[in-house]
Amino acid sequence: MVSTHPAGVRNSGYQYFSESRSTTTSPNQELLPLTAKVNSNDCLEIGGCDVTALVAQFGSPLYILDEETLRTACRQYRDSFKTFYAGESQVVYASKAWNCMAICAIVHSEGLAVEVVSGGELYTAIQAGVAPEKLYFHGNNKSVQELQLAIASNCTIIVDNWLELETLADLAKLPVSIMLRLTPGIECHTHEYIRTGHLDSKFGFDPNQIDQVFKFVSNNPNLQCIGLHAHIGSQIFELQPHQDLPGVMVQWLKKAADYGLPVTHLNIGGGLGIRYTEADDPPSIAEWSKVVCEAVTAACQEQQVPLPKLMCEPGRSLIGSACVTAYTLGSRKEVPEIRTYLSVDGGMSDNPRPITYQSVYRAVVANKMSASWTETVTVAGKHCESGDVLIKDISLPPTQPGDVLVVLSTGAYNYSMASNYNRVPRPAAVLVKDGEANVIIQRETYQDLVRCDRLPQRLI
Ligand SMILES: *Cc1c(COP(=O)(O)O)cnc(C)c1O
Numbered sequence: 001m002v003s004t005h006p007a008g009v010r011n012s013g014y015q016y017f018s019e020s021r022s023t024t025t026s027p028n029q030e031l032l033p034l035t036a037k038v039n040s041n042d043c044l045e046i047g048g049c050d051v052t053a054l055v056a057q058f059g060s061p062l063y064i065l066d067e068e069t070l071r072t073a074c075r076q077y078r079d080s081f082k083t084f085y086a087g088e089s090q091v092v093y094a095s096k097a098w099n100c101m102a103i104c105a106i107v108h109s110e111g112l113a114v115e116v117v118s119g120g121e122l123y124t125a126i127q128a129g130v131a132p133e134k135l136y137f138h139g140n141n142k143s144v145q146e147l148q149l150a151i152a153s154n155c156t157i158i159v160d161n162w163l164e165l166e167t168l169a170d171l172a173k174l175p176v177s178i179m180l181r182l183t184p185g186i187e188c189h190t191h192e193y194i195r196t197g198h199l200d201s202k203f204g205f206d207p208n209q210i211d212q213v214f215k216f217v218s219n220n221p222n223l224q225c226i227g228l229h230a231h232i233g234s235q236i237f238e239l240q241p242h243q244d245l246p247g248v249m250v251q252w253l254k255k256a257a258d259y260g261l262p263v264t265h266l267n268i269g270g271g272l273g274i275r276y277t278e279a280d281d282p283p284s285i286a287e288w289s290k291v292v293c294e295a296v297t298a299a300c301q302e303q304q305v306p307l308p309k310l311m312c313e314p315g316r317s318l319i320g321s322a323c324v325t326a327y328t329l330g331s332r333k334e335v336p337e338i339r340t341y342l343s344v345d346g347g348m349s350d351n352p353r354p355i356t357y358q359s360v361y362r363a364v365v366a367n368k369m370s371a372s373w374t375e376t377v378t379v380a381g382k383h384c385e386s387g388d389v390l391i392k393d394i395s396l397p398p399t400q401p402g403d404v405l406v407v408l409s410t411g412a413y414n415y416s417m418a419s420n421y422n423r424v425p426r427p428a429a430v431l432v433k434d435g436e437a438n439v440i441i442q443r444e445t446y447q448d449l450v451r452c453d454r455l456p457q458r459l460i
Helices: 049-060 067-084 101-109 119-127 143-152 162-171 206-217 240-258 285-303 316-322 355-358 445-452
Strands: 044-046 062-066 091-095 114-116 135-137 156-159 174-180 223-229 264-268 309-312 325-334 337-342 363-365 377-382 390-398 406-407 430-431 437-443
Touching: 044 049, 049 114, 049 406, 049 430, 049 437, 062 067, 062 337, 067 101, 067 285, 067 309, 067 316, 067 430, 091 101, 091 316, 101 114, 101 119, 101 437, 114 119, 119 135, 119 143, 143 162, 156 162, 156 445, 162 223, 174 206, 174 377, 223 240, 223 337, 223 437, 240 285, 285 309, 316 325, 325 377, 337 390, 355 390, 363 390, 390 445
Parallel strands: 062 430, 091 114, 091 309, 114 135, 135 156, 156 174, 174 223, 223 264, 264 309, 337 377
Antiparallel strands: 062 325, 325 337, 325 406, 363 406, 377 390, 430 437
């Protein structure tokens, strides 16, 4: 049990703490990492580390990753599938949410498998020590080189389309373990860029082609199709799409078995949403898992199909709320009667989600946790782009340059989508646990920025 704050304190940094937390608290329903507290200096503490001290030591912007929150989310998925599903199960971390060696190693140590979508992510997971049988390779346009790396590393390849299927049939000199990604035609309510399960999607085989695909695979003994896969989208709060998906998938499993394919695995994807603001109310990890497990079990009973090894592959809901980004506040611009801009020392290069998806975030001032929110400000980044705004119209206490602003729930699709726009070095990331902080990603230097630059002799 983590003690948090005097109950009922509102309109201050305490607002985003839930009243009490324990290991049964679902991280995806929290705005702050599970270990967050306010210490006697009125400063935010995560993983037993004072956030302002971390910024003093490691600089800013700084991604601060709470190991306890990440491990809790891993265990909740793993244990929920064990509880609610009678067959075998495997939780897979969709590492594109944040792929780096330390995170791959942590989730692997919790028994999770790792899903990758590029040669670079695959290489990183291998370097982190992820076992080949725990590696799954996705992607709608894998290169020949990536497919060769996948074959050489003995991972399972999730085949997305005809070109890939035919290329693999050529490349595979020995049996290769594959799964087939299908487009199930299931709609869900999320941003259109992150919707993938409806028929008009670039991902997966069209259901109309399914017989031809199964026939092709059954004629290629080196393509060992162990199962089927679908992923319907991201940041989903509804349970209905995941209740509907198994019926469709199990029907296709049955068909695949009719073609003689050794299908024993069913992967129903990820997509569970997280809380970014107090208005977000996603189901818990346990609730989502229960719905998925029961729907698969029911569909298998109804269609008389043996229970497959059930896989899910969450990304955001495993890592999202485990991380916050700490910035140092800088300049302030007041536009009378319109708005006040507060600028931070990062922005769209370390968190491109607001400018890409109009995503909304919440923040606290780490060194003024109990100060009353008396201002409404807009938090702007430092990039040369008017749209580089991290948070529009947020309530904060009065601040000064040098104060530490902490943006919450930045674990998913922040570091992994970070860029060097304006040649801003990408931030460091520290892993915090029990008062210890370890660098897991070093801050880039100016030397790093020019590492791949070349100056032809005639220009010197
Ligand atoms: C992105 C992705 C996921 C994870 O999605 P989240 O919304 O982060 O849980 C799972 N499977 C596939 C194939 C993906 O592309």
